[in-house]
Amino acid sequence: MKPLLRSATGGLCALAVASLVLTGCAPAGTNAAGAKEIVIGAVTEPSKIPDPIMDGSLAGYNYYFAEFEQLARFDADGKIGPSLATKWEHNADFTEWTFTIRTDSKFSNGEPVKPSDVAFTYNTIKANPTGDPATYMEMFTSAAVGPNNTVIFKLNAPFSAWPTITTGASIVPESVYTKLGSAGFAAAPVGSGPYMFDHYTHGVEYVLKRNPNYTGKQANFDKLTFKTVADADARLNGVQSGSLDVALIAPNQVSAVANSSSVTVKATGSNGVTFLGMNSTAGALTNPKVREAIGLAIDRDAIAKNLLAGKAQVDNQLVAKSVGGFNPAYPKAAFDQAKAKQLVAESGYNGAPIPFQYATNGRIPLSSEIAQAIQGDLAKAGLNVVLQGTDQGSFSQIIYGTKSAQGIYLNTYAPSTMDGDAPVASMFGNQQNDYAMLPATAALVAKTRTVSGQDRINAYTELFKFNDANTLLIGLYTPDTSYAVDPKLTWTPRADGMITVDSATFGG
Template sequence: MRGTLPTRTVALVASAALLALTACSAGSSTSPGSSPGGDQSLSVGLVAEPASLDFTTTDGAAIPQALLGNVYESLVKQDESGKIVPSLAKSWTVSPDRKTYTFDLVDNAKFSNDKPFTAADAVFSINRVKSAWTVSLKSAMDVVQEAKALSPTQLQVTLTKPSNGWLFRMTTRIGAMFSETGVSALATTPVGTGPFTFAKWNRGDSIVFERNENYWGTKPFFNQITLKYFKDPTALNNALLTGTINVIGTVQAPEALSQFTGNDKYQVIEGTTNGEVLLSFNNALPIFSDIRTRQGIRQAIDHRALLDTCFAGRGKLIGSMVPPTDPWSEDLTNVAPYDLAKAKSLLQASGAAGKTLRLRLPTLPYAISCGQVVKSQLEQAGLKVVIDQQEFPAQWLTTVFKNADYDLSIIAHVEPRDLGAVFNAKYYTRYDDPTLQQYLAAADAGDEAAQIDNMKKAARRISEQAAGDWLFLLPNLIVADKNLKGLPQNAITENFDLTRLARS
């Protein structure tokens, strides 16, 4: 989850770009931008403040949203189209058996504690994911057999088996590079090689970054950027209207956009995201062991009416855990179409009708708003629903995500390609399906055609088995000062890229 969203997931699948068996890409790891603007500052309004600044031990998309790419860098990263491009690695090659990756690193990067970045730091960072990380997404590094420094600027990573997913995962938080001398206080003092350095954290209010004047690549335009956090969408909107902030990074009340669209002081950006808003089921509970209960819940939801009611019709209806920007996307919205009579029949047949379900919602505006609609629609189908709001992030992450103490929940999963991460027995969905795991394994190990084919099978499998219900895909809605440029049209990575922002 990210910004307005929460916890998360590391999907076990990857990009077709990873299948190239020869030299991948080369060149500068930073995008050309405006020259630094001197004494220039910017404030960005977001929702869902991080519970900690340490994403190695704390779940939650708000941490990499703020830090990844801005303070921490990875060997490779994604551009806005989803292509894997250089970052701290200038170029890389892949062996013919697709198990050995050799990276040529930049030779002038330094951490904010003034230590030079070398291949030894990359080895340390990769190994530390396996040995010290405690979040579930660390499993994406299990495929690594060995990482070794061939020289200060050359790294070799050997996998136990071919994996389409591994290099793609290296663009996410597990690919962040750390200094061995800079990991003693990750929860409060991040140390990275990025274009910004961490300045201060005013808990409950804001995080401040300062431009890294010793940055090895293209320096950002702004010398200071403040991320300000708002729990209330009206307060977030008012902050932009009054000049307290310059950007609404994640619009929470799309029905209020009209106050900005008709005002020439502002620009409104609307694109797409990876943010699948999931009505999650606790599949470990007996009531959900009957597929008729799960299917009945899915067919009781009028998704179009829900989207129109709780998110002003913004966003896209989807029928599984795949956004349209993924290569294996296909329209599965007709797998479980809204049919109230069918829903009632299924719930009666499974014995679920009349039962009470706890809908535990994070205190995020979209979840609270959409939760009311879900409650109403499920009660029309014969269920009883009790809403229980859980403070986000701390309470929801502990109660629902960590302890799986819930029946239903709503959360936007924003990590890229996270189908396999979300739907497995160890995740909070507690979804245990050997057939799904077979499809995911075949997708990870196969060639490009096999990957796409098996990922389509995986997406169809969780939809037909009603592993959850996909309410809609969040749009990328940003409102900002008119003279601000460099804002992303689409949000398909874990981070909010501050490095491209500039004033015209």
């Protein structure tokens, strides 16, 4: 991705992301001029240009949820409610949805948000199938302006969870986006959220300022800055020194600051599952006995207890507890290294290297240590696994850009929509993590979209059991999400993993 040609200005001091000590910044909550601001330590930034039509990364959503509105929103506990839409209804078979749009919302340029902008946003997402948002809208066909300030969505199949999908699509102004295009809009975005774009310095920071045209409750801060800080120690030290106000930290860092006067730790259960992906069409992984052996050989409990300091839940069904489709009665993952060793012997495996790709920093805390532990477990089963760590940007390109994983890889999926459809589409619906591309899994994904309630959970269970039987992907664990927070800041972590500051305030 080419950097956007924007200069960094203002009272914030530049942050060297590799540094372990951050000094010289203004006190938390104020900049040098005394204006209120909040600085968030972001693990990474979008691998694509930050355009909400094309980008669906967690890093990007943190920006977009501040500067745009969506039709519906989740609260901190994961409960869905209205946002730009005031209400919605569906037809008998869930193939058509009608959303009523607020009449008082304005974009940051002063133009009103119209139903036509909503329809344009969704139709543009549909017209760009390589964009991230399009990957979780396979069921969406078209949007059109309806009577009485409504937008009518037509789907190609029944889908009872459509309102959860709308929480991930940020509404853009048709006039501006049409004029600027994707790259131009990313460089000068216009939204209707509580904050508006100020500047972006690729690799350093994404800065927002209060939107004076926002028609909801005015933002509590004059400025909101996302500092890109890949190193976990640098993020923690940033909060301790006062240069950051909120930052994700690794599980093994929590105990170190348990009694600190300069840091408060806040945690919540994650909405994402960390899993082992694999290219089942390459090398030794084409053999189902080798794949089964990999699943049996990994000591998930040891990873959760020892490496993650008990701040994770072993999970085998590829959607987290807080996400739609989760089955609390799903069978626990099996661990049997003796059987794994036997399967490797029976498979005829000849010792050929099996690449293990992962990001050394970024989305998965302690990823290198976890990769090394898995490598050790698989070595006990007789598998020759070769570690291939890289930076998060390069790894994301391998997984989501070129889809070119050569063996196994460490990945995670935390759906901002809090619904299982996006993860399972990516994993089994012929998308980024689906190398087998089996008609059977595609059919099972389609089945999950035609039912609701317990029937939908049962359909997910059927899909995950098929996965277990064929060992296409391997669920590992659902981590807790822990944050280092300035003690003077009142802030609540969210179940969907977004870092939002809607109700955050600094105390005295």
